[in-house]
Amino acid sequence: GAVVSQHPSRVICKSGTSVKIECRSLDFQATTMFWYRQFPKQSLMLMATSNEGSKATYEQGVEKDKFLINHASLTLSTLTVTSAHPEDSSFYICSARDPGQGDYEQYFGPGTRLTVT
Amino acid sequence: GQNIDQPTEMTATEGAIVQINCTYQTSGFNGLFWYQQHAGEAPTFLSYNVLDGLEEKGRFSSFLSRSKGYSYLLLKELQMKDSASYLCAVIDSNYQLIWGAGTKLIIKP
Numbered sequence: 001g002a003v004v005s006q007h008p009s010r011v012i013c014k015s016g017t018s019v020k021i022e023c024r025s026l027d028f029q030a031t032t033m034f035w036y037r038q039f040p041k042q043s044l045m046l047m048a049t050s051n052e053g054s055k056a057t058y059e060q061g062v063e064k065d066k067f068l069i070n071h072a073s074l075t076l077s078t079l080t081v082t083s084a085h086p087e088d089s090s091f092y093i094c095s096a097r098d099p100g101q102g103d104y105e106q107y108f109g110p111g112t113r114l115t116v117t
Numbered sequence: 118g119q120n121i122d123q124p125t126e127m128t129a130t131e132g133a134i135v136q137i138n139c140t141y142q143t144s145g146f147n148g149l150f151w152y153q154q155h156a157g158e159a160p161t162f163l164s165y166n167v168l169d170g171l172e173e174k175g176r177f178s179s180f181l182s183r184s185k186g187y188s189y190l191l192l193k194e195l196q197m198k199d200s201a202s203y204l205c206a207v208i209d210s211n212y213q214l215i216w217g218a219g220t221k222l223i224i225k226p
Binding site for chain 1 (some may be wrong): 161
């Protein structure tokens with residue numbers, strides 16, 4: 001099956017710093033990648049959809065200047081949390097769609113737990 | 118608006134059968150997914166239904182009725198490792214994935 005990796009798996013940073021999270025599709029080319037955020041005991045919340053070579057589409061209420069998304073290649077998308085604050089502490093999960101599969105299943109990365117102190 | 122409803126929490130006994138229901142009202146329909154998510158981990162794919170009927174895959178089965186806007190996930194021979202959240206998600210007419218809030222399943226010995 002399609003495999004998606006994320007790096008780092010855990011990160012702790014100080015308030016005001018920026019953190020970059022990488023999402024890679026390992027054995028397929030992902031024209032579309034998704035970034036989710038999940039707070040404890042809550043469901044997934046879609047933050048943005050990124051298409052290779054174009055600007056990401058952000059969901060309502062998500063600050064695009066704070067959460068920078070770059071999908072520069074068919075196998076890599078990055079999410080940068082700029083000027084992080086404690087309220088940004090969350091579980092960030094990326095997913096990718098494999099157009100070669102001909103369906104709309106999203107393959108999830110293992111997630112990145114961000115803690116801002 | 119678009120809406121997906123699932124029970125918040127369910128409890129079942131090891132070895133038993135449990136059915137988790139999902140009802141949806143979305144702008145269009147292009148398929149329904151069930152995902153399993155253990156605490157602190159990312160979701161993993163369980164099933165995909167796009168036509169009416171029952172799809173069986175080992176101990177897990179998923180049912181869809183498009184006319185009723187209804188699906189269920191059936192888990193048989195429950196094991197302790199099945200304790201997790203189960204997420205229902207629908208692909209709408211814009212091919213966006215609409216997520217339910219998830220059902221936390223607690224398995225007791």
